[in-house]
């Protein structure tokens with residue numbers, strides 16, 4: 386089928402120049418994919434009901450952009466709460482103190498056991514349970530009093546609902562990361578005189594990151610989209626902003642497309658960020674780091690037949 | 696430097712150390728031999744309190760490991776006190792246990808900076824010296840995965856030495872190495888012993904024990920079977936179990 390010939394003129398003396406195997410199946414599959422893609426693009430582009438001009442008009446509408454900012458705020462704050470809570474809960478879960486570890490287990494069970502939409506509605510209606518909220522010593526004096534309705538705005542309710550729920554999922558992710566670190570690492574750190582906390586912070590968590598980062602990226606991307614649930618408790622994030630416009634002009638599909646375009650754009654940015662984070666925390670894990678996009682471009686331009694590849 | 700009297704250690708119902716008594720003088724190199732599973736690693740781990748003993752007395756440099764005597768009672772030490780004592784004892788592991796997310800240099804500077812809180816420049820300079828001394832002058836910025844086993848183990852020795860320990864524990868430091876890399880690690884250890892470091896070395900390298908050790912201890916099934924000068928224990932063992940073991944490893 387394939388023949389090899391050893392050429393000595395070009396490249397290094399022993400470079401093998403083989404005629405590649407022919408793969409007709411690949412060409413047929415590629416052709417089918419291209420035909421289907423062309424059909425879809427044609428139908429989307431030529432169907433006048435899409436009203437792409439309307440989509441274009443609203444893409445940078447001030448209300449939409451404001452909604453986008455709120456969506457990003459929700460995502461960032463809720464994920465920050467989720468990650469911080471997740472680390473605390475994971476460390477608690479692995480604590481030798483049974484009360485501490487079961488408290489963490491209970492939290493995780495509770496928040497994973499109920500839909501996040503229900504939790505959002507709970508926080509939104511918290512004033513019905515606790516009309517007044519006070520901050521102070523349990524069973525002792527309180528320092529700050531507040532009316533629940535003014536303290537827990539719909540934005541705060543959304544942050545609480547999304548963040549506390551995320552904490553439960555992040556706890557499991559962080560715990561998996563911590564467990565993945567070899568026990569010998571803890572032995573080594575402790576034999577050097579590090580305390581449990583130093584060992585966790587300097588040795589275990591940085592190594593756990595390699596396992597933690599990819600699912601956390603997924604969680605962030607998922608949070609970006611889950612934050613649209615906050616529209617139900619009248620937070621004017623991206624989806625709610627789109628809804629409030631089409632409630633008036635009835636361009637429902639076009640505004641949903643506008644929202645989708647922004648969600649997809651933000652998700653793509655997050656993908657890139659995730660790639661670089663993984664690369665950073667993967668240092669030392671393998672002999673060579675995977676190239677960044679820029680480095681890959683440079684490698685392509687360097688790969689001339691003279692230099693025989695890189 | 697190290698004194699053990701009737702040290703016992705159980706894991707659940709399995710008694711691993713059944714009354715170990717031995718003494719290591721300052722500047723002494725002791726080699727600990729014995730078949731796999733005889734409790735050698737466990738004993739080393741007890742010395743820096745990675746494991747807690749169940750009975751007996753164990754002291755390092757005249758101070759009990761893990762406890763403080765108050766009157767006729769023993770009080771457990773706080774975590775920070777235990778950590779401070781561990782910082783004075785260096786330990787080298789069979790599988791190196793280098794921190795993979797740090798370069799060789801960072802591995803060595805980490806503990807002096809975080810535990811002793813020494814200034815960065817000073818620890819860096821000292822770490823460079825140590826790496827040079829173990830023959831890794833050109834590997835400061837390499838990550839552990841980029842180093843051979845022998846190089847990794849030498850970084851691990853430098854990392855332990857960076858804390859300026861008064862006692863070094865080696866747990867089969869060459870057992871995970873390819874035969875041709877064993878020599879470079881033993882060389883560093885031999886040099887260290889020559890400089891007067893107090894060392895307890897668990898090893899199967901009989902040649903090293905014969906050449907470097909002041910005392911050789913043979914352990915089996917959680918007890919010390921015999922101990923003495925290398926020439927005696929290795930040359931003319933008195934116990935059948937010792938003879939049997941030596942005939943297998945030689």
Ligand SMILES: Nc1ncnc2c1ncn2[C@@H]1O[C@H](COP(=O)(O)OP(=O)(O)O)[C@@H](O)[C@H]1O
Nearest residue numbers: 706709711729730731732733734735736737738
């Ligand atoms: N953490 C542990 N839990 C339970 N058993 C252990 C533990 N560590 C060691 N052991 C047991 O103790 C015995 C002695 O182990 P070890 O000290 O590692 O022996 P050696 O180093 O001489 O080969 C073995 O039977 C081992 O299975």
Ligand SMILES: [Mg+2]
Nearest residue numbers: 735736737867
């Ligand atoms: Mg062992």
